[in-house]
Amino acid sequence: MEDFFSAFNNVLNAIDGFIWGVPLMVLILFGGILLTVRLRGLQFSKLPRALRYMLKNEKGEDATGEVSSFGALCTALSATIGTGNIVGVATAVVAGGPGAMFWMWVAALFGMATKYSEGLLAVKFRSIDKDGHVLGGPFYYIERGMGKRLPQISWKWLAKIFAFFGMCVGLFGIGTFTQVNSINSAITGFFDPNKSATVSILGMDYSIATVIGSLLVAIVVGLVVIGGLKRIASVSEKVIPVMVVIYVAFSLILIVLNITALPDALVTIVQSAFGLRAAAGGALGAIIIAMQKGIARGIFSNEAGLGSAPIAAAAAQTKEPVRQGLVSMTGTFLDTIIVCSMTGLALVMTGAYQIPGLEGAAVTTAAFQIGLPFIPAEAVSFVLMVCLALFGFTTILGWDYYGERCLEYLSGGSKKAVKTYRWLYILAVFIGPYMTVSAVWTIADIFNACMAIPNMIALIVLSGVVVKETKDYFKRLDEAAGDEDNLAPRDTSDDWKAEETTA
Numbered sequence: 001m002e003d004f005f006s007a008f009n010n011v012l013n014a015i016d017g018f019i020w021g022v023p024l025m026v027l028i029l030f031g032g033i034l035l036t037v038r039l040r041g042l043q044f045s046k047l048p049r050a051l052r053y054m055l056k057n058e059k060g061e062d063a064t065g066e067v068s069s070f071g072a073l074c075t076a077l078s079a080t081i082g083t084g085n086i087v088g089v090a091t092a093v094v095a096g097g098p099g100a101m102f103w104m105w106v107a108a109l110f111g112m113a114t115k116y117s118e119g120l121l122a123v124k125f126r127s128i129d130k131d132g133h134v135l136g137g138p139f140y141y142i143e144r145g146m147g148k149r150l151p152q153i154s155w156k157w158l159a160k161i162f163a164f165f166g167m168c169v170g171l172f173g174i175g176t177f178t179q180v181n182s183i184n185s186a187i188t189g190f191f192d193p194n195k196s197a198t199v200s201i202l203g204m205d206y207s208i209a210t211v212i213g214s215l216l217v218a219i220v221v222g223l224v225v226i227g228g229l230k231r232i233a234s235v236s237e238k239v240i241p242v243m244v245v246i247y248v249a250f251s252l253i254l255i256v257l258n259i260t261a262l263p264d265a266l267v268t269i270v271q272s273a274f275g276l277r278a279a280a281g282g283a284l285g286a287i288i289i290a291m292q293k294g295i296a297r298g299i300f301s302n303e304a305g306l307g308s309a310p311i312a313a314a315a316a317q318t319k320e321p322v323r324q325g326l327v328s329m330t331g332t333f334l335d336t337i338i339v340c341s342m343t344g345l346a347l348v349m350t351g352a353y354q355i356p357g358l359e360g361a362a363v364t365t366a367a368f369q370i371g372l373p374f375i376p377a378e379a380v381s382f383v384l385m386v387c388l389a390l391f392g393f394t395t396i397l398g399w400d401y402y403g404e405r406c407l408e409y410l411s412g413g414s415k416k417a418v419k420t421y422r423w424l425y426i427l428a429v430f431i432g433p434y435m436t437v438s439a440v441w442t443i444a445d446i447f448n449a450c451m452a453i454p455n456m457i458a459l460i461v462l463s464g465v466v467v468k469e470t471k472d473y474f475k476r477l478d479e480a481a482g483d484e485d486n487l488a489p490r491d492t493s494d495d496w497k498a499e500e501t502t503a
Contacts, residue, residue, distance in 0.1 A: 012442040019449045025295050028305045031456045032110025035117050038467050043112035043329055050326035053484075085247075085335065086388055087182045089343040090363040093353045096293030098265075099272030101344040103294030108336035111304025112329045117459050117466045119328025121145060122310030123321040124469065124495060136314025138307035139163045139409045142458045148494075149461055158454045159409070162307060165450040166406035167421070169308070171428055173444035175399025179392035180217055180432035186361045186388040187213040190381045210433050217393070218430040225400040225422055235397060243390040244339065250383055251342030254371040258349050265348040296445050302335040306448055307455030311405045312398070320490065322473035325466075346371055361388055400425050465494075 036043065092100040118138070125144045126136025139159040146155040169175065188195070192209040199208055224235055255262065273294075275287040303309055313328045343364060347353045352367035361384065368380045403425065404418050411417040459466075472490060480486045 009442070012446070016442045016445050019446055024449055024453065025291060027456050028114075028295065028452060029107065029110060031305060031460050032107070032114045034460060035113040035463055035466065036110055038463055039113055039116070039470060042470065043109070043116060043333075046326060047112075047330075047333065050330050053323055053327050054330045085339045085391060086343055086364050086384070087178075087185075087360045089340050090347060090353070090360060092293040092296075092298075093344060093347050094359065094363060096290040097272045098269045098344075098348045098353070099274070099287070099290035100294035101269045101341075101348070102273035103291045104298035104336060104340060104344070107295045107298040108302055108304065108332055108340075111298070111302055111336070112332045114456075114459060115302070115304045115309060115332045116325040116329035117463070118304075118307065118310040118325075118455075119313040120321040120325030120466055120469055121459075121462055122314040122328075123316065123318060123324045124465070126314040134315045135405060135408060135413075137166075137311035137405060137409075138455045138458060139166075139406070140314075141310075141462060142454060145462045145465060146458055149465070158457070162451060162454040163406040163409045165447055166308065166311075167403045167410070169306075169444070169447040169451055170399040170403025170406070171421075171425060173447040174308075175396060175403060176425065176428035177432040178444045179395045179399075180214065180429050182361055183217060183389050183392040184210045184213040184433035186365075186381075186385040189362060189365065190378075190385045206434065214430050214433045217396075218426050220393070221396050221400075221429050222422075222426045224397055225425065235394070239390055239394055243387060243394070244334070246383075247387045247391075248339065248342055250368070250387070251346055254346050254368060255342070255349070258371050261349040262345070265345055268348055269344075296448070298336055298340070302332040302340075304332045305452050305456055305459070307451050308399070308402050311402050320473060320484075320487070321469055323484070325470075343367075396429060 089101075089104070092104065096103075121141040122136045122138075125141040126134055127140060128134050139162055142159040142162060143156045146158070188207045188209045192207045195205070195207045197208045198205040199211060273287070273290055275290075298304075309328055309331060313324050316324045316327070318324045346367040347363065350367045350370040352358070352363055352370055355363070355366055358366055365381055365384050368384060369377045372380060400422065404421055407417055407421050408414070469490075473487075476488050476490070477484060479488065
């Protein structure tokens with residue numbers, strides 16, 4: 001059985017290395033840079049306004065949608081702020097060196113423009129039926145947006161490819177295996193670190209803590225996801241702010257108490273990013289590995305360019321695509337620039353990433369134990385276990401919603417198919433802990449790439465639509481003297497719904 005898993009991991013690594021090669025990294029960075037230039041650095045100049053919009057719901061009876069803008073953001077954040085912020089950063093820094101953090105930041109800064117565009121297009125091209133049910137995301141702006149810009153070709157095939165891989169990412173990638181694997185790794189590490197109480201399953205020994213943890217997580221997830229979007233959004237709105245505050249506060253204490261190590265850590269990150277502290281493999285090889293791991297894990301964490309967050313953004317109660325785009329872009333800022341940076345700095349400042357034999361959550365746990373020596377190691381492990389459990393749990397919830405919407409698009413709205421998916425999803429949550437750490441993260445990377453490719457193609461093709469909507473919004477905002485509650489109605493003449501109505 002061990003030989004099988006070893007061969008399986010080798011195949012996965014070969015596929016991962018191919019699909020996450022230079023072309024895909026160039027595509028994602030090019031898309032982010034293109035949008036940044038065309039939008040004139042909107043993610044920097046409009047960030048304060050975006051943060052205000054994040055906490056202020058849009059007024060007006062004509063703001064259609066299923067949940068508030070903040071609820072939609074929290075649903076998106078529930079999927080983005082997950083174990084990738086703790087475990088994903090650790091795996092990136094261990095595999096790619098401290099320089100992976102630099103490329104993660106670069107990808108996030110340009111990714112904010114990408115996430116803005118995704119949120120805008122999701123609202124512009126979404127579908128809302130007479131009962132108020134919303135379906136939107138890349139599959140609709142690929143089909144309808146690209147269909148309008150390039151009408152000679154039907155783009156529904158590309159939309160279906162995105163939806164198929166989106167469903168797979170939820171079922172086999174970010175949504176289940178990686179999250180619950182990390183959760184149970186932390187639970188087992190705390191309750192049974194020496195794996196003294198084990199049970200044999202398919203020839204492999206697992207801690208009883210792992211078995212009990214997987215069962216409990218699957219039950220709790222099942223109780224929430226069966227309630228649908230509104231229950232997911234409700235839980236996320238309550239859990240997300242609390243868990244972010246706890247983890248960031250815990251991380252800031254470490255950074256402040258070890259502040260003298262911060263300058264050298266930042267220098268190390270920058271030098272490693274450009275191969276100035278390369279190993280024997282050479283500077284160029286070190287740069288490529290750091291870029292690959294940093295960008296891949298950055299996308300895994302903040303999902304900018306992946307096309308997942310706009311599925312949640314489409315459900316926001318808003319009539320202004322630009323407004324929701326601004327709200328959506330704060331997700332990348334909070335996820336990577338704030339939360340991931342906390343983990344990355346802790347790893348580099350303490351040197352925990354250099355400890356041999358550690359992987360996943362164990363690396364981050366070691367960093368906090370080294371950086372906070374006055375706190376008992378058990379207490380540090382407990383706090384990180386709670387953070388991992390909350391981060392992973394909310395991500396599981398968010399990705400169930402994404403997977404359901406992708407399947408709903410593929411199946412033409414079949415409720416039976418969605419219900420079946422929910423039960424398969426709960427089953428995947430249960431079996432996640434029994435997958436190897438390296439395998440689950442590699443599978444997630446592969447499916448991420450398969451989602452990102454059609455989404456990035458659509459964003460580049462539709463960049464002109466994004467620019468036009470953005471200019472129109474801020475022109476109307478200037479005419480309203482900056483009061484977004486008194487905006488003149490936006491021009492909907494080029495929306496697909498207007499054309500569909502007159503057809």
